Amino acid sequence: MTDADLLLRLGVDPDTLAPAVDPRRGPDRVGLNPVPCSTCGQPARFTRIVDLDQGPRWLDRCRSCFLATVGTQPSRMPATVDGIVADLRAAMAEAGVALTIIEAP
Structure with a gap:
C-alpha cells in the first residue's frame, strides 16, 4: 500500500x-x-x-x-531473507567493508 x-x-x-x-x-x-x-x-x-x-x-x-x-x-523494510541479504551486501559495499554473509541452509 x-x-x-x-x-x-x-x-x-x-x-x-x-x-x-x-x-x-x-x-x-x-x-x-x-x-x-x-x-x-x-x-x-x-x-x-x-x-x-x-x-x-x-x-x-x-x-x-x-x-x-x-x-x-x-513497508520500508525488505520482506524476504533474500531482500535482507541484498540490503546487507549493498550496505557493505557502500561502506567498503569486506564481510562474509553466511546463509543457513
Missing part, C-alpha cells in the same frame, strides 16, 4: 496535511501539546512523513487511528 492509498483509506485529503519541512520536528508534534489527528481531530500520538505529489507532508494520528491502520502502512 502506498502513502496515497493509506490516505485514501483514512479518508484524509492530502491538501489538508501540513508540509514536513523539518523531519526532526516529529517529536514536537506529538509531545506535550500534540497537534490534532489528521483523521479524527483527537490529540495525535503518532506522526510520520508521507511522500506525496505535493511533497513531504505530516500524517498525524491518534492512538485509535494509528492502530486501525498499523498493518496497512507502506
